[in-house]
Amino acid sequence: xxxxxxxxxxxxxxxxxxxxxxxxxxxxxxxxxxxxxxxxxxxxxxxxxxxxxxxxxxxxxxxxxxxxxxxxxxxxxxxxxxxxxxxxxxxxxxxxxxxxxxxxxxxxxxxxxxxxxxxxxxxxxxxxxxxxxxxxxxxxxxxxxxxxxxxxxxxxxxxxxxxxxxxxxxxxxxxxxxxxxxxxxxxxxxxxxxxx
Amino acid sequence: xxxxxxxxxxxxxxxxxxxxxxxxxxxxxxxxxxxxxxxxxxxxxxxxxxxxxxxxxxxxxxxxxxxxxxxxxxxxxxxxxxxxxxxxxxxxxxxxxxxxxxxxxxxxxxxxxxxxxxxxxxxxxxxxxxxxxxxxxxxxxxxxxxxxxxxxxxxxxxxxxxxxxxxxxxxxxxxxxxxxxxxxxxxxxxxxxxxxxxxxxxxxxx
Numbered sequence: 001x002x003x004x005x006x007x008x009x010x011x012x013x014x015x016x017x018x019x020x021x022x023x024x025x026x027x028x029x030x031x032x033x034x035x036x037x038x039x040x041x042x043x044x045x046x047x048x049x050x051x052x053x054x055x056x057x058x059x060x061x062x063x064x065x066x067x068x069x070x071x072x073x074x075x076x077x078x079x080x081x082x083x084x085x086x087x088x089x090x091x092x093x094x095x096x097x098x099x100x101x102x103x104x105x106x107x108x109x110x111x112x113x114x115x116x117x118x119x120x121x122x123x124x125x126x127x128x129x130x131x132x133x134x135x136x137x138x139x140x141x142x143x144x145x146x147x148x149x150x151x152x153x154x155x156x157x158x159x160x161x162x163x164x165x166x167x168x169x170x171x172x173x174x175x176x177x178x179x180x181x182x183x184x185x186x187x188x189x190x191x192x193x194x195x196x
Numbered sequence: 197x198x199x200x201x202x203x204x205x206x207x208x209x210x211x212x213x214x215x216x217x218x219x220x221x222x223x224x225x226x227x228x229x230x231x232x233x234x235x236x237x238x239x240x241x242x243x244x245x246x247x248x249x250x251x252x253x254x255x256x257x258x259x260x261x262x263x264x265x266x267x268x269x270x271x272x273x274x275x276x277x278x279x280x281x282x283x284x285x286x287x288x289x290x291x292x293x294x295x296x297x298x299x300x301x302x303x304x305x306x307x308x309x310x311x312x313x314x315x316x317x318x319x320x321x322x323x324x325x326x327x328x329x330x331x332x333x334x335x336x337x338x339x340x341x342x343x344x345x346x347x348x349x350x351x352x353x354x355x356x357x358x359x360x361x362x363x364x365x366x367x368x369x370x371x372x373x374x375x376x377x378x379x380x381x382x383x384x385x386x387x388x389x390x391x392x393x394x395x396x397x398x399x400x401x402x
Contacts, residue, residue: 022379023379024233025228025229025232025233025379025382026229026233026307027229028228028229028232029226029227029228029229029312032225032228074284074288075284076284077280077283077284077287077306077309078277078280078281078284081276081277081280081309082273082277085273085276111272115276115310115312115315116310117229117307117310117311120306120307120309120310121303121307124303124306124307125303128302128303168391169398170391170394170395170398171387171391171394174225174387174390175387175388175390175391175394176387176391177387178383178384178386178387178390179383179384179387179388181383181387182379182380182381182382182383182384182387183380185378185379185380185383186375186380189378189379189380
């Protein structure tokens with residue numbers, strides 16, 4: 001029972017309290033660039049969640065069973081990058097084959113997921129946190145991807161309404177988006193301390 | 197003779213483009229993670245900027261030297277792999293000689309690998325021009341990025357703790373703005389600076 005409790009708390013913690021976009025600023029590029037429409041943002045969020053979960057688990061396995069026993073930690077970053085690029089390729093092939101319509105709406109953004117900082121960031125943070133069992137890694141990586149999806153969907157919904165707002169000419173586009181993100185980060189700070 | 201001067205002007209343009217006209221942070225809006233994440237104080241921001249300059253110059257040079265061997269569909273993965281190699285060097289150097297900074301920057305040093313600036317410069321410049329122009333381009337873009345980081349970090353550090361690069365600059369009785377230390381401060385400062393940059397650009401155009 002304790003273990004399930006820890007897992008649930010870990011999941012909530014990376015989704016809400018330690019949301020990667022609002023507390024670690026990872027994945028800010030797609031966050032500013034893509035999140036103009038809610039449906040695209042939702043699809044993007046799901047794709048990122050899947051890639052994050054897959055590469056989080058795979059990099060942890062490689063790290064734990066190959067790199068550390070062989071003393072090859074120095075090649076860690078290169079291995080991570082190769083794994084992530086492979087995972088993205090896999091998702092791309094899958095989507096192309098089974099969801100051709102979704103593939104069209106993603107366009108060029110799908111291959112660009114591999115340079116999304118959330119994914120590499122998560123692999124590195126799992127390493128820093130020193131997580132040492134596969135179940136926890138799975139929960140944390142799924143949660144992180146899910147947190148990114150939540151953040152990008154909230155932002156897309158706000159931006160759909162922001163079109164109607166009367167923003168000063170110079171602040172249109174990225175500046176107002178960043179300030180909105182600041183206010184959102186402030187709101188998410190309210191969750192701090194909810195989970196120890 | 198005429199050719200020689202035009203080449204010289206091109207080199208100069210490659211060096212200065214990144215400073216303002218194509219400043220990665222303020223004008224192109226790429227590589228937005230570090231300007232938000234490592235700018236709580238000037239020192240880590242400067243370390244980050246110097247690391248990015250090192251990686252950018254080295255990867256630009258390497259990619260420019262192998263640009264004729266690259267196959268189009270394998271190009272991005274080759275870019276990323278060479279960048280990852282240089283970032284590893286940089287990370288090990290920081291860990292050995294700047295342990296304090298390495299601790300503060302943490303995972304953001306390896307995250308230089310997926311920084312869009314470096315891949316963008318590789319794609320836009322290094323895979324097309326010769327080695328010298330790519331080195332100058334790397335120095336220019338990297339410096340522009342470092343300056344942007346230092347401006348944001350300076351504003352945040354002065355307002356958050358009343359110091360600049362460790363020296364006290366605010367008068368006694370100054371109440372630190374705790375919010376500037378937090379994520380909110382980063383987002384809002386960068387948002388306001390981008391707004392300011394766009395005001396300046398529009399004025400120059402009119």
